[in-house]
Amino acid sequence: MxxxxxxxxxxxxxxxxxxxxxxxxxxxxxxxxxxxxxxxxxxxxxxxxxxxxxxxxxxxxxxxxxxxxxxxxxxxxxxxxxxxxxxxxxxxxxxxxxxxxxxxxxxxxxxxxxxxxxxxxxxxxxxxxxxxxxxxxxxxxxxxxxxADEAGFGVFSALTGTLTSHYGYLATLTAWAARQGVPAEAAERYVRGLFQGVARSLGDDSRSLHQLAGDHETPNGINERIRTTWFDSANAESLTEALDALLADLRRSG
Missing domain, CATH: 3.40.50.720 (NAD(P)-binding Rossmann-like Domain)
Incomplete structure (x- = not known):
């Protein structure tokens, strides 16, 4: 090779x-x-x-x-x-x-x-x-x-463009904790461990992503609160629009 x-x-x-x-x-x-x-x-x-x-x-x-x-x-x-x-x-x-x-x-x-x-x-x-x-x-x-086709390949290519946003999200969580007085090293260690556990749960393909989300939150609990107040419909639509624009650019260039 x-x-x-x-x-x-x-x-x-x-x-x-x-x-x-x-x-x-x-x-x-x-x-x-x-x-x-x-x-x-x-x-x-x-x-x-x-x-x-x-x-x-x-x-x-x-x-x-x-x-x-x-x-x-x-x-x-x-x-x-x-x-x-x-x-x-x-x-x-x-x-x-x-x-x-x-x-x-x-x-x-x-x-x-x-x-x-x-x-x-x-x-x-x-x-x-x-x-x-x-x-x-x-x-x-x-x-x-x-x-099956190059159009579908472009969709997957656009999805890879979200990778570093995930790291940026984790860095934002860590920075927020540090502003609350938590030592930055401790905050980063905890956030890394928290989401490493999430990554392991993704290996369970017997449950859909929506099922995994539901299994990790309780009604009116703290996870549901963040999901519904921060990742709301406007936030989801903004992400969708960004992906649509990226996919359009990839298809024009490819």
Whole structure:
């Protein structure tokens, strides 16, 4: 497998593949992100850094494009991708048709949305279109979720845009507690523990998200109070509008 663009997600993919129970594949890394690439090659004997991006392509069966969308022109210019290779694009907002024009290739192209948790092999990765090689790859990293069309893929891509808002929400809770006189370190420790427990409860897929919410609150209790007074219909509508706008932008660019 080759990885062009070794940022946070590229690093997580390599860690997840190399730290699993099975025999890890040979992994070729682009020199882009040279410090990270060199660190990974020094840690794992099956990983090596190539001279350039074409070297990565030539030596790989599966080529993962993990560059930032705004860097794709520079990173992909002049690449020759042929044979029986499969290309996996992690670039948000770059559709299959555009990528095919950029690369000028007829090989299978697959879009994917892996998250940093692939490092622990716990991330469900959305893919489009379904491809047996690519879906098997992500099944080993927490699970593949193929979608039927590129429009649906865009919806999942928009959902990933809410990730850092969750961290911002937790930071806001911690800051509020500190303003009430609670030591900031103690507040952060408690908030982290509180929501780690929530994350574990999400593993119970026998209950819907609405059921989980109901099971965690009592009528007229403190959880119900915050949910109904802060996360009210206006708040929910604001979030919906933000997601609608993001999805529209992704579909225009992709």
């Amino acid at each position: 080759g990885v062009i663009g070794v940022g946070e997600i590229g690093r997580a993919l390599v860690d997840g593949l190399c730290a699993g129970a099975g025999e890890p594949p040979e992994i070729l890394l682009s020199p882009r992100g040279s410090r990270t690439s060199a660190e990974l090659a020094g840690r794992y004997p099956n990983v090596r850094v190539c001279a350039d991006n074409q070297d990565v392509v030539d030596g790989s069966d599966v080529v993962v494009l993990a560059v930032r969308p705004q860097d794709r022109t520079e990173a992909l210019a002049g690449l020759r991708v042929g044979g029986d290779r499969v290309v996996v694009s992690l670039m948000a907002g770059v559709g299959i048709d555009e990528l095919r024009r950029t690369l000028g290739t007829g090989v299978p192209l697959v879009r994917a949305i892996p998250l940093p948790a692939v490092r622990e092999r716990r991330s469900v990765t959305v893919t489009y279109p379904a491809h047996p090689v690519v879906d098997a790859l992500f099944d080993g990293l927490g699970g593949a979720l193929p979608v």
